[in-house]
Amino acid sequence: MSRIWVIFSFFLLFFAAIIVRLFYWHIWESSKLRDAAAGQHLIRFSIPAKRGNIYSSDGYPLVLSKEVSLVYANPREIENMYEASGRLATLLNVDSASISALLSLPDRVWVPLKHKVEKETVDAIKETGIKGIGFEKESKRYYPEGSMSAHLLGFVGADENGFDKGYFGIEGWYNRELSGKDGFLAAEKDAHGTPILIGETLRVEPENGRTLTLYVDRTIQGIVEKKLSQGIEKYGAKEGAIVVMDPKTGGIISMASYPSYDPSIYTEFEKSLYKNPVVAGSYEPGSTFKSLIMAAGINEGVIKPDTIIDESGQVQIGEYSIKTWNDQYHGKISMTDVLKYSSNVGMVFVERALGEDKLLKAIKDYGFGKPTGVDLEDESSPSLRKDSEWYEIDYATASFGQGIASTPLQLVRAVSAIANGGQLLEPHVVKSITDDKGKVYKTTPKKIRTVLSEKAAKQVTEMMVAAVDYGEAKWAKPKGYRIAGKTGTAQIPVAGHYDAKKTIASFVGFAPADNPKFVMLVMLVEPQSSQWGSETAAPLFFSVAKDILLYLGIPPS
């Protein structure tokens, strides 16, 4: 009886072992074994997906994918190595020695000679009739407008495996959508690795990348880039940027900065130029910030546009003296005059009326200290100092835009809240995404929060209109248009102190003031002709605004 149990146990264990082993092969290791088996009897060719195009809001292509080729060689099939090397080197514009070295590699049946070769060159190589040369389809980015919108678009480079990958801007942020999904062709192969003619094949079609349509208007972008370039030359600025946003949708209508680069030959430019200063740059907004703090004060009801203060001299805060930009004082002035004269002393009054907690809350509510969430890869936000590290002097200087850092886009977004009646929106560059099958996914405006009442926004708009009509830059304003705006001249902090001669001149505003079609910030770094925003950035703003208004068909009121 015991022998039967022994044999029974033996069989039980034997079959259990088989079941465990089968489980291991069929379940646990199945995918690995399937891949290994496929690798032994299948040969796989990748069918690359076409990268999606990028269009402006008016339907013009900003980036297209162009068909190019990878030129490769099978050294065994090449008859005259030296002659072939010479001819290929000339046609491919590559060093002859490196081609010879590649073709002389022992036991190699496939050597890539050059990627992204244009069709004309491929045709010329075909005409030579050199045996053992093959071509594989690839795609390359083509920019009909050249370097226009380079910072906004980003560029396509290679990842660590040599595959195309988008970097910076839209190419970086939407890399997955633009790349699509590669397809493949799997065919049975023989022992030598040659595909079997009548063997089974499996073809999976590639899913091409999605097409992006931007809020960017090509004509406005053209105006902005041309005017920025002229402005930088005219005022002798080191750098400059202009950003134009639709205050009702948060859509970026135009974004340009200088110096820039050409995305089709990005490797020839310094890497420091790749980052978009509008979303990755940090600067002190200076007086352009005043309208925001003024709006916060009016929104909280602590001041009104006609509230009168006595601007009789400097304000002392501890060991620091706050003075006006020209050290001139106007006596009894209204809040509207505070913006008109760009009075730092007047802004300290607003800050004190508002109180430290409410001032800090307003700054945070406007979105400073946090990224805006714009769909551009290189966005970064300068952080605000910790709440516990704010001192009396910091609140005072923040009220007129010093000692606080922002990106140009953060400022434009905050001013948009004044223009659109108090709503803080998330900025967007992409308006819609169209997939391979033609289905369109639209971007809807995203409201973050209400930061101002409609009444407060309207009152501040009128104050900004007065600041333009009666302020320092009134001479440059296009006649007949109601434009709301504010100049700014921020000194650049260098090694713990401000350099009086180095400034960032800026102007932020929107037009038409009663029904704004755009909010725009113009920024010039270290202008040489004048350090003041009213004499450099403001005229440039008005010049761009005039062209945009005419383009949009908006007549003077």
Next chain:
Amino acid sequence: MKNIGVAATILLPIIAILLIVSQFICTNELVAISSSVKQMDSEIEKTQASIEDFEQQIASASSFAAISKKAEELGFIVPQKAVALTSSQFTVALHTQ
């Protein structure tokens, strides 16, 4: 019984021959269809390539740089002032010389 055997002897080869012939015809048809499908695929690919090529040519020809160059060649100049025409609710802003 014998008649059935004779009939089978005659009919079966005829059926076999008919099947072989129909197989030939079908295969031939399939090859022709497959060939024309392949040709159509190739034509579609070529047409798509030409469409892309045309799109690039149009994009290049209508780029700002190309338009500005052409405008300069044709003698267009940058307008110096603007005029707005207003007629009841319709208003148009124009660039003028």
